[in-house]
Amino acid sequence: MAKKRERLEIIKDILESIRSSRQIKPTRLLYSSNLSPQMFKEYINELVKKEFIRIEIDDKDKKTFLITKKGNDFLAEYKVIENFIENFGL
């Protein structure tokens, strides 16, 4: 059985999906994140709150997600953060 993804790993996966597409629609991001709709919503709300991503709404009222500078910083340091947490058992 595959190991359950940790919270930080899920955040990294979501941010990487957004970054690789530059901007991405909610349905596509939901598929690529491999989360349930409920969990997806929770993570997106958290990422918006932390200012890792922002939501853009176009003229037709369609939403797209974009990664912010803070989100990009997180991705750049993700390995260091992950390594630190695991080495200190936090």
Add this chain to the structure above:
Amino acid sequence: MYFYDWILLNKETLKVLYGAVIGLICAVIVLRTDRLFRLSLHQGIRYFRNAFFFFGIGFIIRYFLSPLDFSGREGIIYHSLANFLFEYFLVMAGFFLLYSLLWKRLEGKGENYFSSLFNFRILVFHIMAILIVILDTVWRSYLFMFSSQIIIFTITCAISLVNYAENGSKHKFLKFYFLAMLLSLVAWVLNALIALALNWHKVVLTDIYIINLLIFLLFLYGVVKLTRKIN
């Protein structure tokens, strides 16, 4: 014995130096982990950072403020207050270190407090720490602080041993973390022994200072090594 004689001869200067070194180590750890916390908003890193913030303040109070000489009634009040604060910050630091290892099992999903210093979970630690210090002040001893720290570091030792047994081959610092916790436990047991049975034996007390320095240097090594890639 020359080493101990030299230390005892220069103990007042060395105490201030010791407090400064530990204060500096704590400051580096707090600054490095604060940067990590701000990027990740990871609660474990947050509590770990808080632990060293409290250790730092505790040691600065003990080795910089306590030696200041005040006489008379003001002196008694000043030294009692400095002692009260030193004990409080040290006990809180122990609680934060323990909680940094336990928070995942205790906090609900999505629970995210605005403040990690004052929320209803941490309030329990504040109350316990204040109670411990009050009891020690009333009994004019360090018995309650020593007992609480021995319990805390026995638990952290057990948790870090389990972490090391499970993931030690992948994450090398887990071995040093366990060693640091084991040394902390030894230091607190020795502290209790010299206070209760050995009448503050100076040689053993010096050994405790050296062990404490080693513990903080171990943590500094781990934090610097694992965060050096951060810009």
